[in-house]
Amino acid sequence: MALVAVVIPTYNESENIGGILNALSSLAGSAGLNIHVLVVDDNSVDGTVEIVEDFGRRTGFVSILRRPGKLGLGSAYVDGFRWCLRNLGDFAVAVEMDADGSHDPAQLPRLVEPILKGEVDVVIGSRYVKGGAWRGGRLSRRIISRGANLLVRLTVGLRVRDATSGYRAISKKVLEQAFSGERSYETGYIFQVETLYQYYLLGARILEVPISFYERAGGKSKLGPGELVSFAAWCFRQLAGRISGRVI
Numbered sequence: 047m048a049l050v051a052v053v054i055p056t057y058n059e060s061e062n063i064g065g066i067l068n069a070l071s072s073l074a075g076s077a078g079l080n081i082h083v084l085v086v087d088d089n090s091v092d093g094t095v096e097i098v099e100d101f102g103r104r105t106g107f108v109s110i111l112r113r114p115g116k117l118g119l120g121s122a123y124v125d126g127f128r129w130c131l132r133n134l135g136d137f138a139v140a141v142e143m144d145a146d147g148s149h150d151p152a153q154l155p156r157l158v159e160p161i162l163k164g165e166v167d168v169v170i171g172s173r174y175v176k177g178g179a180w181r182g183g184r185l186s187r188r189i190i191s192r193g194a195n196l197l198v199r200l201t202v203g204l205r206v207r208d209a210t211s212g213y214r215a216i217s218k219k220v221l222e223q224a225f226s227g228e229r230s231y232e233t234g235y236i237f238q239v240e241t242l243y244q245y246y247l248l249g250a251r252i253l254e255v256p257i258s259f260y261e262r263a264g265g266k267s268k269l270g271p272g273e274l275v276s277f278a279a280w281c282f283r284q285l286a287g288r289i290s291g292r293v294i
């Protein structure tokens with residue numbers, strides 16, 4: 047049975063992470079998937095690490111990569127993917143998932159199946175294709191998300207509806223091409239767009255499947271104004287590069 051590596055970055059997610067690990071563990075049984083979870087934690091001080099380590103000891107299907115401080119979402123994924131490539135040699139697909147309850151583990155099989163069948167290389171769990179939904183939460187977050195996607199469309203030119211979604215699956219082949227070399231990536235939230243663009247440039251076949259996205263269940267958001275500014279700055283740099291004929 048093909049191994050699915052689920053990489054979950056955490057920073058103070060003790061209110062949410064236990065429930066997600068439980069759901070993934072029952073999913074592994076019910077959906078017949080062979081799952082290994084890697085939590086990449088940035089020195090959480092709220093008990094997240096203890097919950098994950100305890101789960102790992104009891105079940106053996108969870109590993110934790112501990113980093114010394116908050117180094118950014120993008121860099122957590124880069125370290126996490128490189129850890130998987132080094133330590134989980136035989137996995138077929140890696141999945142990105144937030145630890146705050148926004149991404150429903152029950153929807154994971156729909157993300158990985160098209161890759162396991164060899165139909166595509168990257169699957170985005172999309173809020174903005176037919177059948178996708180955003181459940182609950184604040185209007186301001188929806189507006190930020192829509193605005194970010196519009197900006198990506200206008201500047202980078204990626205024809206994807208939900209380029210900022212953090213619920214996605216990537217084939218091992220594409221991960222190897224993108225991450226086994228020395229190429230560096232942005233450390234913040236723009237990482238999601240930057241990597242998608244990189245997968246596109248590598249010739250990956252990209253599919254969007256509808257997901258229901260649930261606003262953060264508990265705990266605090268890590269998305270601050272600094273992230274939004276660096277997100278927009280990166281987009282405009284791409285636009286400037288495209289106008290002057292330079293490819294990133």
Ligand SMILES: Nc1nc2c(ncn2[C@@H]2O[C@H](COP(=O)(O)OP(=O)(O)OP(=O)(O)O)[C@@H](O)[C@H]2O)c(=O)[nH]1
Pocket residue numbers: 054055056057058059086087088116117118119122143144145146148187261262266267268269
């Ligand atoms: N390891 C690590 N994880 C992070 C970092 N920043 C955010 N995360 C995690 O990345 C995921 C997404 O962060 P969120 O705060 O939910 O960001 P968001 O989904 O844009 O915002 P809200 O859901 O509105 O709070 C969560 O699991 C966070 O704990 C970081 O610097 N390091």
Ligand SMILES: [Mg+2]
Pocket residue numbers: 144146148262
């Ligand atoms: Mg979130």
